[in-house]
Amino acid sequence: MAVALILGFVILLLVYHWMTMKPKDFPPGPPYLPILGSIFSMPKKLAHVTMAGEWRQKYGPVVGFFVGPRTAVAICGPREVLEVLRREEFQIRPDGDFFRERSFGKKLGIFFSDGPFWVEQRRFTLRHLRDFGFGKKSMEGFIMDEVEDILLHMKDLKVMQVTGLFSVSTLNVLWGMIAGTRYERNDKRLQDLLNRLTEAFRAGNPTGTLINIFPILKRIAPGFLGHTKVMDTLKSLQDFFRQSINEHEKSLDENNPRDLTDVYLKEMKRQYDNPVSTFTEEGLITICLDMFAAGGETTTSSLGFCLLYMVLYPEVQKKVQKELDAVVGRDRRPTLEDRANLPYVEAVLTELLRVCTIAPVTPPHCVDRDTYISGHFIPKNSTVLVNLYSLFQDKEHWGDPEVFRPERFLDADGKFVKDEWMIPFGMGKRVCIGEVLARSIVFLFFTSITQEFWLSVPEGDPNPSTVPLSGFTIAPAPFRVKVTKRA
Ligand code: HEM
Numbered sequence: 354m355a356v357a358l359i360l361g362f363v364i365l366l367l368v369y370h371w372m373t374m375k376p377k378d379f380p381p382g383p384p385y386l387p388i389l390g391s392i393f394s395m396p397k398k399l400a401h402v403t404m405a406g407e408w409r410q411k412y413g414p415v416v417g418f419f420v421g422p423r424t425a426v427a428i429c430g431p432r433e434v435l436e437v438l439r440r441e442e443f444q445i446r447p448d449g450d451f452f453r454e455r456s457f458g459k460k461l462g463i464f465f466s467d468g469p470f471w472v473e474q475r476r477f478t479l480r481h482l483r484d485f486g487f488g489k490k491s492m493e494g495f496i497m498d499e500v501e502d503i504l505l506h507m508k509d510l511k512v513m514q515v516t517g518l519f520s521v522s523t524l525n526v527l528w529g530m531i532a533g534t535r536y537e538r539n540d541k542r543l544q545d546l547l548n549r550l551t552e553a554f555r556a557g558n559p560t561g562t563l564i565n566i567f568p569i570l571k572r573i574a575p576g577f578l579g580h581t582k583v584m585d586t587l588k589s590l591q592d593f594f595r596q597s598i599n600e601h602e603k604s605l606d607e608n609n610p611r612d613l614t615d616v617y618l619k620e621m622k623r624q625y626d627n628p629v630s631t632f633t634e635e636g637l638i639t640i641c642l643d644m645f646a647a648g649g650e651t652t653t654s655s656l657g658f659c660l661l662y663m664v665l666y667p668e669v670q671k672k673v674q675k676e677l678d679a680v681v682g683r684d685r686r687p688t689l690e691d692r693a694n695l696p697y698v699e700a701v702l703t704e705l706l707r708v709c710t711i712a713p714v715t716p717p718h719c720v721d722r723d724t725y726i727s728g729h730f731i732p733k734n735s736t737v738l739v740n741l742y743s744l745f746q747d748k749e750h751w752g753d754p755e756v757f758r759p760e761r762f763l764d765a766d767g768k769f770v771k772d773e774w775m776i777p778f779g780m781g782k783r784v785c786i787g788e789v790l791a792r793s794i795v796f797l798f799f800t801s802i803t804q805e806f807w808l809s810v811p812e813g814d815p816n817p818s819t820v821p822l823s824g825f826t827i828a829p830a831p832f833r834v835k836v837t838k839r840a
Contacts, residue, residue, distance in 0.1 A: 378730035380417035390419030398823045401713035405743035425736040431744040438780045447719040450568040462639030481616045485530045495529045500801045512811045516831045523652040533612040549586040555824040594641040654828040658709040687800035696769040700762035706777040713742035811835040
């Protein structure tokens with residue numbers, strides 16, 4: 354009898370909780386349960402497609418749901434995406450165990466920090482990366498060293514697997530600016546770290562993983578839910594960065610800083626007596642982690658998609674080569690200065706960023722106050738998922754968004770035309786800090802490779818699929834390419 358009473362009471366409590374957990378005017382969305390939230394309604398794979406398609410159709414451009422007991426919204430309509438990225442109150446990141454675990458239990462680094470701490474760290478990093486070549490000639494030099502290296506590597510191979518092909522090259526460019534070190538393509542330690550990082554990216558889901566929603570689970574079943582593996586990878590990366598920082602400390606010459614690590618160490622020393630200094634070794638480790646994780650996987654996948662679409666669209670590849678031959682010729686490599694004179698190449702790269710939205714959903718934003726969007730109430734601290742893919746797949750705007758058609762970015766005279774909706778790197782205060790670098794890497798690798806080789810599907814292989822692999826970001830499914838030196 355007592356048990357039945359307690360059970361009845363608990364059920365009543367849960368029903369009451371369920372009836373009151375949705376605030377007034379909260380956006381419509383998928384079903385949810387008390388405590389568990391909308392977990393059973395969350396898309397498991399390629400979440401951005403479900404959100405921009407099925408969810409938007411059923412619930413509208415602003416969709417409300419629950420991450421466990423916490424309110425969350427998915428912004429799935431293009432106009433609403435642009436509005437959220439512009440509005441001040443949407444520019445913080447969610448807090449929580451999951452986000453702090455990556456940075457020593459604190460809000461460090463750039464990716465998941467906010468407030469004055471984030472402003473100072475982001476500004477410092479950007480300013481000094483510029484000093485070390487970001488957006489300058491020296492950056493081009495770093496990139497071209499890696500381009501020459503990959504061209505040599507490709508010459509030796511007739512058929513190559515594209516997955517992982519560019520990871521060491523892109524990291525060498527990044528790491529050159531952060532820590533002044535270059536790694537060999539077959540460096541075992543780096544290869545292992547990169548493989549594990551890729552695995553962690555692919556296991557992620559922008560809507561949150563089970564552990565992210567219920568942190569208690571990592572104590573109950575850490576191995577089963579993959580938490581142990583993620584933490585091992587994180588620890589290995591942190592050890593790798595700490596070792597690099599220690600080596601820098603030993604040889605630091607404050608008058609001649611060599612890279613971002615040196616200037617950060619110098620700033621740590623300068624602010625040694627400042628009790629509220631935001632410059633700490635843990636902070637530097639987390640910035641390295643942010644750059645490594647945010648920059649490596651995304652740029653590598655972009656290059657993979659470039660090759661994928663060239664083998665699938667040989668007529669586009671031919672036009673790219675025709676333009677390169679006419680503007681650059683074969684006696685020298687393309688440079689960033691050539692870019693303005695290569696409108697077709699620019700159109701192809703822009704169309705690639707549109708059809709292969711590498712970061713289809715931005716890392717979670719959060720609201721710092723109660724607010725409204727399109728008449729819907731968004732409570733303070735709600736998680737906000739911004740679906741960039743919805744911008745790039747809008748039928749009204751693009752006409753035929755499902756078609757790969759670089760010409761959509763060219764006018765009648767063949768000149769490149771910008772489109773305000775093309776924001777694959779985000780927009781506003783949180784815009785990607787690596788945009789210039791990523792665009793330069795992709796341009797220089799893509800043009801040098803297509804200048805040198807004809808790319809095709811190896812005889813006997815099926816046409817590779819354009820359906821990407823899921824994760825925090827997307828990546829091309831494994832495929833092979835045949836490279837033939839151009840006559
Ligand atoms: C094709 C390559 C890349 C794409 C598509 C991309 C895309 C993005 C997007 C969509 C965001 C989120 C904006 C938001 O939250 O609203 C972002 C943030 C960020 N990206 Fe990139 N990114 C790329 C390459 C890079 C590179 C090479 C770096 C490193 C230099 C980098 C570092 C970052 C960082 C640190 C942030 C966080 C910025 C902040 O929260 O203040 N990304 N990126």
